Amino acid sequence: MHSVLSGIHLVTFDLDGTLIDSVPDLAVAVDRALDDQGLSPRGESRVHDWVGNGSRKLLERALRDALGEAPSVALHDAAHEAFLHYYAQAPNVRTRLHPGVREALDALRERGMALALVTNKPHAFIAPILDGFGLFDHFGLCLGGDSLPQGKPDPAPLLYAAAHFGVAPRESLMVGDSRHDIEAGRRAGFRTLAVPYGYNHGEPVASSCPDAMVESLAELV
Known part of the structure; x- marks a missing residue:
C-alpha cells in the first residue's frame, strides 16, 4: 500500500481527468x-x-x-x-477509464476503505457514467457540482464527505488531477494526491504541491 494511505480511512476521488478521460x-x-x-x-x-x-x-x-x-x-x-x-x-460513448483505476478502486474497496466521488460535473451524469464501467457501487457517496451550494476548490464538498462517513479530515485523502482538487483538499485539511495525466488547464499539477503524486492509481495498492 502506498505510504500516502497510511492512517487514511476515507479516499475521495475527482472524476473527469482522474478516473476517466471524458x-x-x-x-x-x-x-x-x-x-x-x-x-x-x-x-x-x-x-x-x-x-x-x-x-x-x-x-x-x-x-x-x-x-x-x-x-x-x-x-x-x-x-x-x-x-x-x-x-x-451520450455521456459514455467515447469516455474511457484511465489505466490502473479499476485495480485501485477494487483493492481499496476490498480493504474496507470508505470511498467517495467529489466532482464538479452535474450530479445527473455521475451514475450513468460509473454504471457504464460497473463502478457506481464502489462509492458510498457521490457529490456533483450541483449537490451543494459550493463546488471545488471550495472545501465544502470534502468536509461534507468526511462528516458523512464520520472520518476526520486529517484521516482523509483527496485524489485529483487539477489545482482545484489540491486546493480543495488542502483547505479541507485532507491529505492530497495528484495524477499528472488529467486536465489542469494546460499546467503541470505538480506546481500545486500535492502531498504525493503517482503516475497511475494502481500505484496506490
Missing part, C-alpha cells in the same frame, strides 16, 4: 451546442484545457473562445441547456 464525449456535446448557435466547433484539444470547473464554466469558456468576447447571459444559458441535452444523450 473529453471526447464532452467535446462532442460542446461542439453540437455551439453549432446550435451558429458557432464553429472548438474541438477536443481546446475542451481538454477547459474542463474542471463545472458545465456552465465549460460552456462559458467555449463561447468566449468562439466569439472572441464574453457571451451574453441569454446565449450562455441557451448553449448550456443545449450542452446538457446533448451530453445526456
Whole structure:
C-alpha cells in the first residue's frame, strides 16, 4: 500500500481527468451546442484545457473562445441547456477509464476503505457514467457540482464527505488531477494526491504541491 494511505480511512476521488478521460464525449456535446448557435466547433484539444470547473464554466469558456468576447447571459444559458441535452444523450460513448483505476478502486474497496466521488460535473451524469464501467457501487457517496451550494476548490464538498462517513479530515485523502482538487483538499485539511495525466488547464499539477503524486492509481495498492 502506498505510504500516502497510511492512517487514511476515507479516499475521495475527482472524476473527469482522474478516473476517466471524458473529453471526447464532452467535446462532442460542446461542439453540437455551439453549432446550435451558429458557432464553429472548438474541438477536443481546446475542451481538454477547459474542463474542471463545472458545465456552465465549460460552456462559458467555449463561447468566449468562439466569439472572441464574453457571451451574453441569454446565449450562455441557451448553449448550456443545449450542452446538457446533448451530453445526456451520450455521456459514455467515447469516455474511457484511465489505466490502473479499476485495480485501485477494487483493492481499496476490498480493504474496507470508505470511498467517495467529489466532482464538479452535474450530479445527473455521475451514475450513468460509473454504471457504464460497473463502478457506481464502489462509492458510498457521490457529490456533483450541483449537490451543494459550493463546488471545488471550495472545501465544502470534502468536509461534507468526511462528516458523512464520520472520518476526520486529517484521516482523509483527496485524489485529483487539477489545482482545484489540491486546493480543495488542502483547505479541507485532507491529505492530497495528484495524477499528472488529467486536465489542469494546460499546467503541470505538480506546481500545486500535492502531498504525493503517482503516475497511475494502481500505484496506490
